[in-house]
Amino acid sequence: MNGTPLIRLSDVSKVYHLESGDFTALNHITLDINEGEFVALMGPSGSGKSTMMNQLGILDVPTTGEISIAGKNIAGMTNLERTHMRRDVIGYIFQKFYLIPLLSAYENVEYPLILKYKKRDTTGRAAAVLKSVGFDEEMSSHRPNQLSGGQQQRVAIARALVNDPKILLCDEPTGNLDRKTGFQIMDILVNLNTEGKTVILVTHDPKIAEYAHRTIQLEDGRVVES
Amino acid sequence: MKDIFFDLSVRSVRLNFLRSLLASIGIVIGVVAISSMGMLGTNMQLLVKDQLTTGINIITVTPDVVRAEPGSSASSSNVITEIQLRDIRDAAGINEVIPIDRTNTQFSIGSNDGRGTIYGLDPTDIKNIMNVSEGSPLRGESDAIVGATIADRFNLKIGTRIKIGEPNISVTRPVIRVVGILSSAGLSSSNGINTDNAIIVSDTWYTSEFGGGNEYDQVNVYLKDVSTLAAVEDAIDKKVNRNKEVVRISDSSSRITSVSSTLSSLTTFILAIGSISLLVAATSIFNVMMMSVSERVQEIGILLSIGTEKGEIRRMFLYEALILGIIGGVIGGIMSLIIGYSVVSAMIGNTAYFFRPESIIYIPAGMLIGMIVCIVSGLYPAWRASNMDPIDALRNE
Numbered sequence: 001m002n003g004t005p006l007i008r009l010s011d012v013s014k015v016y017h018l019e020s021g022d023f024t025a026l027n028h029i030t031l032d033i034n035e036g037e038f039v040a041l042m043g044p045s046g047s048g049k050s051t052m053m054n055q056l057g058i059l060d061v062p063t064t065g066e067i068s069i070a071g072k073n074i075a076g077m078t079n080l081e082r083t084h085m086r087r088d089v090i091g092y093i094f095q096k097f098y099l100i101p102l103l104s105a106y107e108n109v110e111y112p113l114i115l116k117y118k119k120r121d122t123t124g125r126a127a128a129v130l131k132s133v134g135f136d137e138e139m140s141s142h143r144p145n146q147l148s149g150g151q152q153q154r155v156a157i158a159r160a161l162v163n164d165p166k167i168l169l170c171d172e173p174t175g176n177l178d179r180k181t182g183f184q185i186m187d188i189l190v191n192l193n194t195e196g197k198t199v200i201l202v203t204h205d206p207k208i209a210e211y212a213h214r215t216i217q218l219e220d221g222r223v224v225e226s
Numbered sequence: 227m228k229d230i231f232f233d234l235s236v237r238s239v240r241l242n243f244l245r246s247l248l249a250s251i252g253i254v255i256g257v258v259a260i261s262s263m264g265m266l267g268t269n270m271q272l273l274v275k276d277q278l279t280t281g282i283n284i285i286t287v288t289p290d291v292v293r294a295e296p297g298s299s300a301s302s303s304n305v306i307t308e309i310q311l312r313d314i315r316d317a318a319g320i321n322e323v324i325p326i327d328r329t330n331t332q333f334s335i336g337s338n339d340g341r342g343t344i345y346g347l348d349p350t351d352i353k354n355i356m357n358v359s360e361g362s363p364l365r366g367e368s369d370a371i372v373g374a375t376i377a378d379r380f381n382l383k384i385g386t387r388i389k390i391g392e393p394n395i396s397v398t399r400p401v402i403r404v405v406g407i408l409s410s411a412g413l414s415s416s417n418g419i420n421t422d423n424a425i426i427v428s429d430t431w432y433t434s435e436f437g438g439g440n441e442y443d444q445v446n447v448y449l450k451d452v453s454t455l456a457a458v459e460d461a462i463d464k465k466v467n468r469n470k471e472v473v474r475i476s477d478s479s480s481r482i483t484s485v486s487s488t489l490s491s492l493t494t495f496i497l498a499i500g501s502i503s504l505l506v507a508a509t510s511i512f513n514v515m516m517m518s519v520s521e522r523v524q525e526i527g528i529l530l531s532i533g534t535e536k537g538e539i540r541r542m543f544l545y546e547a548l549i550l551g552i553i554g555g556v557i558g559g560i561m562s563l564i565i566g567y568s569v570v571s572a573m574i575g576n577t578a579y580f581f582r583p584e585s586i587i588y589i590p591a592g593m594l595i596g597m598i599v600c601i602v603s604g605l606y607p608a609w610r611a612s613n614m615d616p617i618d619a620l621r622n623e
Contacts, residue, residue, distance in 0.1 A: 059531055059616050080535060087533025098528045098620065103239040107230070114230045115533055159532070 003198040004071060005032035006166060006198055007056065012065035014051050015222075017152050025051035026062070027221035033200065035166065038193045041202045043218035049202050050171075052218065053153035056200060057090055057169050058082050070166060091160025091197075095172035097152040099159070105151075106130065106140035109158045116163055130158045132189055150181035157188060168192060170201045174208055186211050230237025231538055235545035239519060245551055249514040253554025253596045254561060259591035261562035263500035265585050267493025269570045272579040278482045285447040287314055287460055287466075287473050293349030305441040306473060310466050315471075317461035318447045321454075325442040326419065327432045334389045334399075335380050335449060342376055344390065344425045354566070355448070356421060357433045360384065361406035364428050370402040374410035375422040382407065388425065390435065400435050402427060404476025408573040419446070454480070504595065508603045509553070515547055515607035526611050535578050536612040543611050547604025550595035 014026040025048045033039055043049050054060040066160055067074045070089055074082065099108045110126040127191075130140060135154045144152055153173060160168055170189065173223055174182030190211055192197045201212060209215050217225035239246045289304040306314075306325070315323045327346035332339060334522040358371060362585075363385045372382050380405050389399040408421050447462070449455060459475050466473050519526070529539060560611040566589070571577045579585055 033532055042438075054617055057531070083530075083533055083535050085533075086531065092532055094620075098524075098531075100525060102234055102525070103230075107233075111230065112532060115535075115538070120230070201523065 004068075004082045006030075006070060007033040007039075008068045008220065009036055009055070010066045014048075014055065014060070015063045021111075024221050026055070028065070029221075029223055031197060031223060031226070033198065033218070034176040036193070036196055037197050038190075038199045038211065038213045039138070040212035041200060041218065042204060042209055042215055044204070046220075047218040048221040049218055050202075051221075053169060056167075057092060058085050066107075087112060088163055089155075089165050089167060091163070091165040091168045091172040093153070093156050093160050093168060093173045095175040097144070097149070097156045097176070098188070099152055099155055104141045104143055105135065105147065105155045106125055106145065108155055109162050110165045111139055112159060122195065126158075126162055128155065129162045130155070133158045134184075149177050153177060153181075153185050154188070157185070159194075161192070166198055168197050168199045168200065173201070174204055174205070182208070218225045229541075229545075231542040232545050234542050238522070239545055240316040240547050242518065242521075245514055245517065246422055246553075248463070249510050250264045250550050250554035250557070252507035252510035252598060253504075253566060255559040256501075256599065257558025257592040257596040257609050258562045258565050259500035259503040259553055260497065260595060261565040261588045263496045264493070264592065265562075265580065266569055266573060266590035267489070267496050268582075268585045268588065269574050269579045271486065271489045271493060271604065272582060272585065273513045273574060273576055275482065275486055278366075278478070278485060282478055283449040283455070284477065285449065285455065285462070286476050286523075287445040287447065287462060288443070288476070289469050290474050305438065305443060306445055308440040308475065311442060311445060313465045314445050314447065314462055317465040318458060319461075321450055321458060322354070322448040324348070324355065324446045324448065325429075326444040326446060327436070327438060327441075328443045331390055332392050334393060334535055335382065335386060338380060340376075340380060342423055342425055343420070344427060344432070344436075345419060346427055346429040346436075350429050352426060354421075355446075356426070357409045358406040361404070363406060365405070365591065366403075366425075367431050367464060368400070368402045369405040369428070371406040371408060371426045371427075372404055373408050373422040373424045375493075377404075387587070398584060402431070409590040442594035456599065496603055505568065508599045511547060511550060511600050511603040512607065514550070515543065516610075517544060519543065519607045519611045520610075523614065523619050523622040526614055527616050527622065530614065530616035531620060539612040540608040543608035544601060544604050547572045547608070548597065548601045551600025555593035555596040556598055562589050562592055578623070 005134065009029050009031040012026055012029045012031075013024065016023045016025060027048075027050075033208070041049055042050060051060070051076055053061060056069075058069065061067075063076055069085065071226060072085070074085075077085070086092075099105075099110065103111060106126060109130050110121045113121045113126060125135070131137060133154045135151065135158060144155070147155065151177075168189070173189070174185055179184060186208060189199055189201070199212075201208070215226070216223055278415075291307055294399050311323070311325055320406065324347065328343055331344050332341050334340070352371065353363050356371070359374070361371070364371060370383065376382065384404055384407070386404045387401050388404065391397075391399045393399075402425070408424075408426075411421050447458060449458060455477060459477070462473075462475055516534065526539060530536075567577060567580055570580055
């Protein structure tokens with residue numbers, strides 16, 4: 001874990017130009033996250049958590065400053081290269097699961113494999129990953145709207161894992177789940193972290209944040225505690 | 227390899243089945259309109275062309291218009307002489323040559339007066355080139371055969387008597403008796419004579435009444451082989467017109483060209499009307515595709531954020547448009563076959579040409595155009611979907 005960190009933010013700012021004036025969502029943030037870390041990102045709403053997640057997830061680019069992920073400078077990439085980074089290096093887990101409604105549970109997990117290899121999965125990887133997150137195999141042909149929240153989040157985790165990403169970005173992963181299911185999901189994330197995944201978690205639940213090794217507090221677009 | 231984006235498109239179409247079906251119906255109507263209109267026009271063209279080509283093997287030789295040449299007495303009378311006829315026969319070779327006398331005259335049937343053309347032909351020639359639908363061929367001296375139109379107009383029956391010439395109290399007019407009525411020739415004057423309005427009598431009767439024995443007003447040459455048309459015309463021209471332009475040689479090939487081109491612009495015109503419905507269909511496909519995109523904004527956001535390429539998103543929506551096009555095209559193709567056949571049989575009354583390649587091609591062509599219209603209508607919605615910002619799209623509820 002020495003050498004260059006997995007994620008490096010150098011003096012990153014994000015400014016939105018609104019009609020009411022400029023709004024600084026991220027204000028000169030410098031931050032390193034090493035491989036294998038379990039980081040919780042906390043802060044009140046409007047503190048810049050979502051903006052930060054979008055930057056880390058390569059869904060957006062900073063106004064100023066530099067972000068490098070897995071040794072690559074995001075700003076210098078083409079749109080297609082960023083798309084491939086999102087597909088191969090990062091796994092996304094959302095509060096609202098965001099499964100593809102037209103695909104079955106299995107197909108949702110298979111989907112990133114198809115994106116990467118441009119063909120259907122014949123290796124059994126999608127099924128194996130789905131099983132590893134404790135998803136009932138019999139439900140794999142169900143559509144997302146036929147699944148409970150906990151089951152949907154397991155499918156979403158399997159989908160995030162299937163291309164073996166280095167980073168798991170979790171945006172309030174337990175926010176739409178009851179406490180018990182939430183802790184089950186957190187247990188899965190902890191296991192994945194011990195297996196070597198870098199987990200970045202956005203939450204405003206201190207109980208959830210306790211799972212992390214490091215907590216980064218954001219306020220008004222600045223890091224106040226790290 | 228089964229494409230997951232195709233699967234997604236199929237499922238989206240199935241999920242919004244009614245909406246997709248309605249959009250496809252637009253394409254069905256468009257395809258049917260284009261195919262049926264095209265087939266209607268083509269069948270009409272083919273029918274008329276065939277009718278016209280039955281008369282194309284005839285060369286008509288007429289005396290050249292008399293020119294008033296100063297200082298010379300009217301040397302060239304406007305008739306074809308027996309010598310010229312012999313020359314024509316020589317030049318025509320194996321082809322049949324029929325000399326015809328004709329004149330415009332007044333006539334009366336009972337108290338009805340009319341004007342028409344009276345033709346004098348050898349009764350054997352009449353049998354060869356004309357089709358008597360009712361009655362019998364010429365036998366007696368004062369027998370006559372009449373055309374279908376004139377028979378209809380003056381209510382001529384077998385046995386009706388016609389007085390020929392101007393009504394004049396002091397002169398007894400010659401009388402002929404109708405013995406046969408010709409079948410209607412329509413557009414196809416297949417014998418080089420406008421028989422529908424003709425009164426046809428024997429050449430002996432004609433010359434006894436109008437004079438002009440050994441003189442003819444027209445000579446028809448009936449070719450055995452149409453491809454020799456130009457050669458025969460040339461031979462006649464060289465032989466008869468060697469010193470001076472005394473006869474005019476003509477055929478109906480130019481008429482066919484002009485009628486065909488008129489008909490083909492007519493076909494284009496009705497096709498244009500048909501394509502308006504396809505334009506309407508394109509609008510409805512566009513609308514459905516835009517709805518599909520705007521209903522699936524969040525889904526597009528998910529797809530983009532987890533690493534779907536823009537091109538893949540575009541493909542997904544173009545597939546969807548193509549599926550609508552295929553559904554509409556196939557149903558439209560089948561219906562074109564049925565509706566096109568009905569329209570052709572109802573409006574032309576002849577389906578003999580329907581399955582000819584130049585007619586039936588309108589069905590696959592219509593289907594193809596329908597599908598292309600669908601894809602073109604899907605281009606902008608697909609482009610819009612692929613260029614969404616994933617963050618904004620995800621936030622869309």
